[in-house]
Amino acid sequence: MASRWTRLVLVLLIVLALQTTLFNELRPYGVAGQVMLLFVICSGIQFGISNGAIVGLIAGLMFDFVVSTPAGLGSITLGVTGATAGLYLYFFPNPIWWLRLISITIVSLIGEIYILIAQAMVGLGVVLELRLLKIFAVVATINVLFSPGFFLITRWTLSERKKDS
Amino acid sequence: MLVTLDLQDSPKVAGLRSVFGTLFYPVEGVARVITRPVGNAWYGVTHYNKLLDENSLLRQQVAQQEGATVAAAASVRLSQELLALNGLPTLAGINAVTAQVIGESPTSFSQTIEINQGAESGIRVGMPVLNAAGLIGKITKVFTNRSFVMLITDPDFSISVKVVSTGRKTTDSTVLGITSVTTSTAVPLEPISNTPDAETTTTTTTTTPIAGFTAVVTTLPATPKGLTSITIPSASELDVRETGVIQGNGPTRQPTVRFIDNSLRFGSIEAGVPIVTAGGSRSLAPPDVLIGVVSRVVERVGSAGPLLEIEIAAELTNLSFVRVLLYQPITEKKSP
Numbered sequence: 001m002a003s004r005w006t007r008l009v010l011v012l013l014i015v016l017a018l019q020t021t022l023f024n025e026l027r028p029y030g031v032a033g034q035v036m037l038l039f040v041i042c043s044g045i046q047f048g049i050s051n052g053a054i055v056g057l058i059a060g061l062m063f064d065f066v067v068s069t070p071a072g073l074g075s076i077t078l079g080v081t082g083a084t085a086g087l088y089l090y091f092f093p094n095p096i097w098w099l100r101l102i103s104i105t106i107v108s109l110i111g112e113i114y115i116l117i118a119q120a121m122v123g124l125g126v127v128l129e130l131r132l133l134k135i136f137a138v139v140a141t142i143n144v145l146f147s148p149g150f151f152l153i154t155r156w157t158l159s160e161r162k163k164d165s
Numbered sequence: 166m167l168v169t170l171d172l173q174d175s176p177k178v179a180g181l182r183s184v185f186g187t188l189f190y191p192v193e194g195v196a197r198v199i200t201r202p203v204g205n206a207w208y209g210v211t212h213y214n215k216l217l218d219e220n221s222l223l224r225q226q227v228a229q230q231e232g233a234t235v236a237a238a239a240s241v242r243l244s245q246e247l248l249a250l251n252g253l254p255t256l257a258g259i260n261a262v263t264a265q266v267i268g269e270s271p272t273s274f275s276q277t278i279e280i281n282q283g284a285e286s287g288i289r290v291g292m293p294v295l296n297a298a299g300l301i302g303k304i305t306k307v308f309t310n311r312s313f314v315m316l317i318t319d320p321d322f323s324i325s326v327k328v329v330s331t332g333r334k335t336t337d338s339t340v341l342g343i344t345s346v347t348t349s350t351a352v353p354l355e356p357i358s359n360t361p362d363a364e365t366t367t368t369t370t371t372t373t374p375i376a377g378f379t380a381v382v383t384t385l386p387a388t389p390k391g392l393t394s395i396t397i398p399s400a401s402e403l404d405v406r407e408t409g410v411i412q413g414n415g416p417t418r419q420p421t422v423r424f425i426d427n428s429l430r431f432g433s434i435e436a437g438v439p440i441v442t443a444g445g446s447r448s449l450a451p452p453d454v455l456i457g458v459v460s461r462v463v464e465r466v467g468s469a470g471p472l473l474e475i476e477i478a479a480e481l482t483n484l485s486f487v488r489v490l491l492y493q494p495i496t497e498k499k500s501p
Contacts, residue, residue, distance in 0.1 A: 013189065017196035024271050025204040028211075030416075031273050065185040066193075067270060068277050068306045068313040071178050115274060125320025126274070127415040135273045 011157045033142035041107045042154040044085025056082030077118045081111035108140040260491040262286045266484045276319040283310045291449040295488045299455035299478035322413040325443040408443045422473040
């Protein structure tokens with residue numbers, strides 16, 4: 001059986017492919033859904049700070065390699081976002097479904113803000129405009145809608161399996 | 166560290182990107198095939214009425230523009246012949262690669278598209294990208310078989326441009342030694358009867374003093390019957406060009422042109438004035454590629470000069486096929 005990190009890379013490849021195809025084309029209100037971000041957030045919420053950060057770093061690096069932004073920028077932002085999402089488990093060890101949805105909304109907003117900050121820090125142009133609010137709202141809504149499915153995917157991907165004796 | 170390396174164009178990071186791209190693009194291709202019906206269904210639901218309206222509008226526009234296209238094509242051909250005759254560079258002399266747009270930026274913060282041509286086709290970073298309407302952006306990353314294009318609306322996009330103004334409207338001189346008119350357009354004169362010279366060769370002398378030019382005897386070709394006026398614009402009527410820098414402001418705001426010199430000779434800039442690339446030995450685009458027209462002029466105090474808001478000629482939201490000009494400025498070309 002493949003280790004959970006191997007599974008993670010393979011699953012992330014598929015999620016990344018969905019990000020660059022389906023979610024890149026279905027743009028409600030002109031905003032692309034961020035399923036890589038959602039995957040990282042779900043990982044953080046279910047598996048804690050360190051796992052969230054590692055998943056974020058790997059997902060971000062893969063994302064960086066297919067977009068034109070500097071490599072490493074996505075790693076930093078998604079890594080920090082994963083760690084931020086992991087704080088949920090620190091404060092609320094017992095899963096409460098509605099609290100998870102609220103957390104996904106909040107961390108989605110924070111993740112998008114991290115991306116903006118990181119872009120500004122490396123000198124990429126960032127235009128502060130009202131459209132950003134629309135981006136935050138659409139990304140958060142899509143993430144909440146798809147989160148039940150992604151909780152299942154991340155749980156399957158990252159859970160440790162007992163070796164057959 | 167990775168960010169630093171990539172910002173310095175490290176070949177190792179480029180190699181990693183290339184390897185990852187080789188592994189990832191088959192997966193993406195499969196995902197695209199599988200998810201296309203979902204995307205089409207989504208478009209069918211959300212864009213049906215819009216497409217119907219757009220379709221009827223486009224039919225009307227096509228009908229209107231068919232005639233204009235023929236005339237424009239003739240003008241372009243004539244212009245290129247004249248430029249070639251005078252040894253000036255033309256877009257027709259620059260090789261180009263046609264590419265299909267295969268994706269947009271997966272993020273909502275950068276305005277980039279991905280095209281299906283890359284280094285194998287001769288594309289290099291910095292090359293200008295056009296569609297039928299005009300400039301749309303420039304190449305920012307090149308892989309073997311694909312490239313990224315930064316659109317003109319991206320906040321990081323900037324390129325030197327020139328604003329072509331018709332200057333201050335003053336007097337025209339009409340030759341054939343008959344009259345001078347004081348309007349800015351050529352006024353056709355009454356046909357001149359009993360002028361045998363008009364069918365052979367007419368020798369005239371311009372008498373309007375033009376700064377920097379010496380009046381010379383001009384020999385004009387034979388004038389066809391019925392046409393009796395040839396207009397020579399005065400110095401103030403010649404096209405005046407000012408250079409500036411265009412910069413993107415995101416998808417919802419129009420790009421702006423800055424650093425326009427507020428000179429008297431240039432006169433005031435009005436909405437509708439065309440903006441074209443400036444060209445030059447360091448510019449990434451050849452001269453005279455259309456970008457758009459001035460939609461608004463924002464006057465600024467002091468010596469900052471006016472700020473021009475530009476309505477881009479190309480429609481950036483529905484790009485399907487683009488043309489990459491295989492153009493590199495002289496300063497970028499490697500000596501053989």
